Amino acid sequence: MQKGVNCSSRIAQRALFTPLKACKSVGGFHTPVRETEQPSQTPGASRGHCRGVRTGASLDSDRDPVLTGRSNVRHIKGILPVVYKQRVMDISTKTASEIMFATGNANKLREVVAILEAGRPLPFTVKAANLDLPELQGEPQEIAKEKCRLAAQQVGGAVMVEDTSLCFNAYEGLPGPYIKWFLKALGHEGLPRMLAGFDDKSAYAQCIFAYSPGPGAEPQVFVGRTQGRIVPSRGATAFGWDPVFQPEGFQETYAEMDKTVKNTISHRYRALDKLRDYLLNFSAPE
Ligand SMILES: O=c1nc[nH]c2c1ncn2[C@H]1C[C@H](O)[C@@H](COP(=O)(O)OP(=O)(O)OP(=O)(O)O)O1
Numbered sequence: 001m002q003k004g005v006n007c008s009s010r011i012a013q014r015a016l017f018t019p020l021k022a023c024k025s026v027g028g029f030h031t032p033v034r035e036t037e038q039p040s041q042t043p044g045a046s047r048g049h050c051r052g053v054r055t056g057a058s059l060d061s062d063r064d065p066v067l068t069g070r071s072n073v074r075h076i077k078g079i080l081p082v083v084y085k086q087r088v089m090d091i092s093t094k095t096a097s098e099i100m101f102a103t104g105n106a107n108k109l110r111e112v113v114a115i116l117e118a119g120r121p122l123p124f125t126v127k128a129a130n131l132d133l134p135e136l137q138g139e140p141q142e143i144a145k146e147k148c149r150l151a152a153q154q155v156g157g158a159v160m161v162e163d164t165s166l167c168f169n170a171y172e173g174l175p176g177p178y179i180k181w182f183l184k185a186l187g188h189e190g191l192p193r194m195l196a197g198f199d200d201k202s203a204y205a206q207c208i209f210a211y212s213p214g215p216g217a218e219p220q221v222f223v224g225r226t227q228g229r230i231v232p233s234r235g236a237t238a239f240g241w242d243p244v245f246q247p248e249g250f251q252e253t254y255a256e257m258d259k260t261v262k263n264t265i266s267h268r269y270r271a272l273d274k275l276r277d278y279l280l281n282f283s284a285p286e
């Protein structure tokens with residue numbers, strides 16, 4: 001059962017893995033750059049960050065035309081030997097010389113790069129795999145874990161994924177992990193309208209990273225939450241529901257605030273910081 005019920009075949013068709021030889025190193029974080037790709041002209045895109053990731057104003061702007069290929073899952077299998085050759089890892093000790101970050105969302109990737117680069121360096125290389133994975137229905141932690149198991153199988157090694165929820169307290173946490181499909185259907189105007197009949201506009205953004213050292217290993221999960229409320233859309237519409245979420249203690253929505261500020265208070269930052277600790281210490285999460 002897919003998290004987005006009508007998307008399974010599209011997801012499979014959109015999956016793409018870029019061969020590692022085509023990855024671009026960015027201060028210990030590698031992002032895939034296809035050989036035909038030109039450097040990004042995006043204003044404000046700093047050196048090497050998510051090359052080819054554009055900013056845009058559509059609800060579908062998470063999908064990058066450069067990073068998103070027309071390949072399918074069979075194509076991924078076809079290039080896996082390239083991955084195996086270049087990876088040196090020991091699953092039993094949970095060490096890996098490189099970790100793939102599997103996502104189909106270019107905006108997520110951009111934030112993860114920025115957050116990792118701003119903090120303590122990792123003794124691993126992190127590379128991006130542009131996979132759009134099937135997502136099961138269920139509790140957010142289980143969705144993230146299952147996504148990670150699938151990613152580990154596809155990548156054939158150490159992998160991290162993340163799954164993001166936007167949870168309305170008036171709806172007992174829904175739309176939660178299904179926010180992608182609510183946003184798609186209702187748009188930035190429709191999400192705040194869902195709360196029109198409620199006094200309680202409070203919500204939280206939740207990010208769950210799941211990490212697996214390789215196929216067959218049980219993924220570890222790391223949860224980050226940022227409290228806030230749902231407001232009428234304000235700011236750039238480049239990234240998901242950013243314009244309708246105003247974090248607690250701020251007058252600006254995620255979309256209005258500077259990225260560097262978002263990346264120090266966001267649900268993604270909080271979860272990634274825990275994952276970073278884990279990767280640095282190889283200790284179990286709290
Ligand atoms: O910081 C964020 N600020 C605003 N919007 C966000 C954020 N982070 C995720 N989002 C959106 C993307 C998607 O509409 C939904 C989560 O769904 P989610 O499955 O986690 O993302 P996705 O399918 O786009 O990428 P992936 O390939 O990593 O699963 O919330």
Ligand SMILES: [Mg+2]
Pocket residue numbers: 133135
């Ligand atoms: Mg997804």
